[in-house]
Amino acid sequence: MVQMEVSGVYNSSPQSSYPQVVLKEIGGDAYLPIIIGRFEAAAISMAQNDQTPARPISYDLARQILVGMESKVVRVEITDLHESTYYAEVHLADGEGQEHVLDARPSDAIALALRFNAPIFASPGILEEAGFSRTNELGESTAAPADSIGVEREEPAVIEEDPGNELEQLKRRMQQAIAEEVYEEAARLRDEINRLEDN
């Protein structure tokens, strides 16, 4: 893992009308641009510039709750780039010293990391695939090629189900019961599903 810092947040780029956050290798020359949402860009930018909002925004709320419960974000990692979507992990330490790893979008992970002064890492593979350097190619370009910039996706997913699985079958029947407003049946199926999932 390569340790990164936030180099800047840009409102738009030649490649996209969406903002991007650019991460820079600490003590190195690798840059990683990630296209993110406007709200998340503003949230990162504010934390980077030590600005405090008049009222807490969602990340501040998250920080307050976690700190109050003796927990903190200890590191975040940009782990994967898959079909133009970046994936990240948030590493959370609880009061008992146990570490939990959570799936996150890079923007949320970075916005949280800045509020906890937690280090940000990127996998070397991603830097190779989507990163760029200011000195290579005779310093010709400081921008990454358009097609290499990953984005964060927010569209609804199509959930694929395994038809043979008993649990999935129960879940489908429960959805069916809900659709038909037979909630007594849905309640029964819910309990059955919970029993199966607990085992």
Add this chain to the structure above:
Amino acid sequence: MANASLVEMVVVKVSPYLREDRPLVWLGEKDVDQPRLLPIAIGEFEAAAIQMQLEEDEPIRPISYDLLSSMLDRIQVDVRQIIIHTVRRSIYYAKVVVEKGHKIQDVDSRPSDAIALALRTCSPIFVARELLDKVGLEPLETEVNIENTLDRFYELEPQISETRNPESETAQIDLEEGKSNVTIPTETTLQEVDELGLLQAQLEQAVLCEEYEEAARLRDEIELLGNKSES
């Protein structure tokens, strides 16, 4: 949890573009015959996050509230309730009450973040009775009255917005206060927030939280109401 000073509310809907392009989230009093309403103006991002949850649209990737809710789940922190408790100088204040073991804590929050989180953690939403008595909309108010009183509710949450200056990299705080231009909305948004609409919203949220016994009860109540209006 019965508490005389708090009133339980249900999220009725988000109306996106009623006025000034600012979304409103509508809360309605839960389980009463003549529910009072409380609209709160919120940011677009927060409105989308609430709407997404109401419609059971699962984002392909977790958004910030999903991440927060799964973090709390992992460290075994319960969101016990959220309370919208104060309005001061056109700003609503809320708190999120979290609990771990015997430890209970109040955390200051904007109403939108608190509501978006409560919908994900299936936690009850309360408004201080004093606040609702003061600013809640009566269900029997005519639409004209409501239009006039709506201004009181166009009380904005401070929120971050994108910078308007494309050269600048820094974000700015967008804290507008006291909208004075009254434009009468042409949409009949308010008509949908009636008793039936409220029951349906409650039903959707009960289903969302897998409370099917409650859903069955609400289904019967909706049916009864439908029969009554037919006869």
